[in-house]
Amino acid sequence: MEFSERNSFSETDINKVNDFVNHLMSNPGVRSESPLIGEGIIVNFIMQNLPQLKVTFKNNQFFPHLEWSQVLELVLENLYERVSGAVLPVINRFIDNSDFSFLDKLSDSGTVADKFRREKLHEFVQMIFRNRGCRFNMNSSINIFNYEVIEKYTGEIFRRREFLYNELVMVQKTGIDSGEYITFFKIMLLVKNVVFMKLQPDSDNPDARLCINDISRNRKNIQSFTDSAVKFTIPLLPGFPEKLIRLAVKSNFASDMIEDDEPSSKLIFILCGRFQNYKHPAKIDRGAESPDKSWFGIAGKNAEHFGYDRRILDALYLIAGDNNW
Amino acid sequence: MNGMMKKPDIKKILETFILTAIVLVIIQTLLDEYSRYAHWSVRSRNILLAAGFCFDLIFSVEFTVRSYYNNREKKFISWIKYERGWVDFISSFPLLFLDSGPSLFFLLTADAHSGAGIVGAMNLFKVVKAVRITRILRLVRILKIFGKIQSAESKMAQHHIATITTTAVFTVVSVLLLFTFVFGTPASHLSKDRSEEYINLVDSLKRISDMNGLGFRELSEVILLSDKNVLKVIYQNGTVVERMAGSEFAEYYDEEDYIYVTGKACTLLVSITDINSEIALQYLQSFMIIIFIVLAFMIFYTRHFVQNISDAVYVLNLGFRKKDYNLLVKIPEDKADHEIFRLAKFYNDAYLPAKMKRNEGSEPGSSKSLSMKDIIDFK
Numbered sequence: 001m002e003f004s005e006r007n008s009f010s011e012t013d014i015n016k017v018n019d020f021v022n023h024l025m026s027n028p029g030v031r032s033e034s035p036l037i038g039e040g041i042i043v044n045f046i047m048q049n050l051p052q053l054k055v056t057f058k059n060n061q062f063f064p065h066l067e068w069s070q071v072l073e074l075v076l077e078n079l080y081e082r083v084s085g086a087v088l089p090v091i092n093r094f095i096d097n098s099d100f101s102f103l104d105k106l107s108d109s110g111t112v113a114d115k116f117r118r119e120k121l122h123e124f125v126q127m128i129f130r131n132r133g134c135r136f137n138m139n140s141s142i143n144i145f146n147y148e149v150i151e152k153y154t155g156e157i158f159r160r161r162e163f164l165y166n167e168l169v170m171v172q173k174t175g176i177d178s179g180e181y182i183t184f185f186k187i188m189l190l191v192k193n194v195v196f197m198k199l200q201p202d203s204d205n206p207d208a209r210l211c212i213n214d215i216s217r218n219r220k221n222i223q224s225f226t227d228s229a230v231k232f233t234i235p236l237l238p239g240f241p242e243k244l245i246r247l248a249v250k251s252n253f254a255s256d257m258i259e260d261d262e263p264s265s266k267l268i269f270i271l272c273g274r275f276q277n278y279k280h281p282a283k284i285d286r287g288a289e290s291p292d293k294s295w296f297g298i299a300g301k302n303a304e305h306f307g308y309d310r311r312i313l314d315a316l317y318l319i320a321g322d323n324n325w
Numbered sequence: 326m327n328g329m330m331k332k333p334d335i336k337k338i339l340e341t342f343i344l345t346a347i348v349l350v351i352i353q354t355l356l357d358e359y360s361r362y363a364h365w366s367v368r369s370r371n372i373l374l375a376a377g378f379c380f381d382l383i384f385s386v387e388f389t390v391r392s393y394y395n396n397r398e399k400k401f402i403s404w405i406k407y408e409r410g411w412v413d414f415i416s417s418f419p420l421l422f423l424d425s426g427p428s429l430f431f432l433l434t435a436d437a438h439s440g441a442g443i444v445g446a447m448n449l450f451k452v453v454k455a456v457r458i459t460r461i462l463r464l465v466r467i468l469k470i471f472g473k474i475q476s477a478e479s480k481m482a483q484h485h486i487a488t489i490t491t492t493a494v495f496t497v498v499s500v501l502l503l504f505t506f507v508f509g510t511p512a513s514h515l516s517k518d519r520s521e522e523y524i525n526l527v528d529s530l531k532r533i534s535d536m537n538g539l540g541f542r543e544l545s546e547v548i549l550l551s552d553k554n555v556l557k558v559i560y561q562n563g564t565v566v567e568r569m570a571g572s573e574f575a576e577y578y579d580e581e582d583y584i585y586v587t588g589k590a591c592t593l594l595v596s597i598t599d600i601n602s603e604i605a606l607q608y609l610q611s612f613m614i615i616i617f618i619v620l621a622f623m624i625f626y627t628r629h630f631v632q633n634i635s636d637a638v639y640v641l642n643l644g645f646r647k648k649d650y651n652l653l654v655k656i657p658e659d660k661a662d663h664e665i666f667r668l669a670k671f672y673n674d675a676y677l678p679a680k681m682k683r684n685e686g687s688e689p690g691s692s693k694s695l696s697m698k699d700i701i702d703f704k
Binding site: 019062293301 | 632636637639640643649652673681682685695700702
């Protein structure tokens with residue numbers, strides 16, 4: 001839904017909607033979740049209870065003089081502003097403070113100014129964040145940013161120089177250092193969410209618009225969808241290597257759909273699975289293994305079912321265990 | 326109501342008071358024995374005796390109150406049996422009526438330095454004094470304090486550690502009591518030996534004086550007073566010869582510190598402070614053994630139990646019950662064949678993976694978190 005100009009609503013209406021959203025956000029079931037999940041809960045609830053809400057909102061206690069669609073518009077906009085205010089700063093800080101010049105080495109487009117890349121990445125993030133489908137699926141990326149997961153694991157992968165290091169540097173042949181890989185992975189985390197936009201995977205059928213959830217998971221469909229997602233994204237992110245964008249798009253798929261020389265995609269797929277429903281523990285119970293070690297251990301038993309790469313899971317399990325993560 | 330404390334606050338204050346009293350009574354018990362070992366002044370020992378009485382009175386009142394409330398809630402038997410109410414009992418009334426109560430009574434009512442009847446009564450109390458050792462059972466209640474220090478929040482851990490500690494302490498105490506009741510107190514044996522020793526001495530001196538035609542006092546006085554244990558010599562004609570001034574005697578000696586030894590020619594007041602000192606040292610040793618058993622269980626066994634049993638059970642319990650609790654149980658390699666860790670391995674390898682699969686796709690905080698009531702509640 002596109003938001004209309006706010007000045008068509010009175011200050012009183014806007015304030016009342018704000019109070020109403022405050023009221024919803026203070027619900028224990030919403031308050032205990034991350035902003036994105038909280039927004040999802042409220043939006044899902046509204047969509048599931050539209051008929052009753054239409055009647056309820058006409059009561060004097062609510063918004064009797066507003067049309068239902070106007071109330072909905074105000075509520076959704078209010079929610080969006082709250083969530084973007086809570087979530088985007090961490091991404092904006094990353095974009096504003098990162099050195100993207102290493103991307104020159106990975107693409108044929110010559111030297112591109114960092115400022116230009118920053119602008120484009122900001123625009124791209126704004127675009128996908130505006131899209132509710134993309135936004136609701138960004139929880140794992142946001143958690144990974146917030147808890148500096150990439151920094152921790154990449155640092156450790158490069159320090160240990162074991163299986164995962166070999167996969168990333170030797171097999172994938174992306175010759176960049178640890179700090180650059182951190183930026184590389186973080187860009188992937190932002191770009192990967194493009195697949196939740198409705199794209200046009202089939203040039204023969206320009207009216208068909210699909211997102212990742214609409215396609216059946218076979219190699220041919222995934223290949224076709226990946227190509228169209230990459231094709232859609234490349235013009236939006238000039239100066240960003242196609243390889244990075246392709247790896248990012250493919251990080252949404254199970255490992256058996258990913259080539260052997262694309263371990264970054266497999267790694268990001270696992271980390272996003274790990275941090276999708278993540279809640280930072282206040283303390284670890286004495287008789288329990290650390291949270292990350294536990295998750296990687298359990299996921300290892302279900303690797304085939306969830307499409308995780310078993311060897312990468314094992315490597316992450318060891319890293320998490322050694323560091324008590 | 327202003328100025329009035331809530332019930333839980335009063336309960337908390339009383340619990341703290343009792344716990345403090347438990348710590349203090351242990352210190353008092355040790356000091357009481359030490360005062361005999363070091364032969365403190367009579368006044369100091371009497372203060373400790375009075376303090377012991379106060380503690381016994383406090384614990385007796387506590388036992389009565391707890392009995393009343395548990396009985397009112399029809400939990401008396403289970404409290405006595407399973408919540409160590411029996412420990413509360415044996416460390417309160419028996420001590421009050423058989424030890425500190427009578428001791429204080431005699432101190433306050435009897436003529437301090439005379440009366441053979443009192444001496445007899447005191448001998449009886451010396452036997453009863455063996456019961457004092459049960460006072461140490463109070464230590465098991467300090468588990469609550471140590472439980473917090475050791476982070477043994479687990480009720481199961483607290484219960485089992487309390488049980489094993491109580492068993493160990495009670496076994497040691499029972500053996501000590503059994504030996505005391507079967508073979509008598511060491512004090513009574515040693516006092517008897519000493520009494521016979523000095524009767525023999527007096528009788529021998531009498532025989533020598535008779536054989537040599539010497540006066541008994543003439544012959545014996547220097548010999549008797551050169552013996553450090555002889556405090557007074559009371560001759561048959563009523564003459565009394567004292568080793569020390571009356572005030573000094575009164576300051577350091579009471580009925581427990583000497584025995585009357587009556588021979589053929591005189592009666593002696595013979596010091597038994599060295600015997601009391603030795604006995605006190607034995608008691609102190611027994612108390613320290615018990616205290617260290619308790620401390621060892623609290624520190625080492627608690628850690629052992631928590632690491633090997635209750636921590637694992639705690640994690641298993643949460644994992645089985647809570648949908649979003651997915652931590653693996655830590656399994657020590659050397660204990661992987663223990664039943665608890667075999668269960669944990671099943672939980673880690675089978676249950677949690679199955680739970681992860683089952684939870685697949687269920688987003689955290691579904692829209693069920695909200696209801697129409699939450700909407701209508703908006704004002």
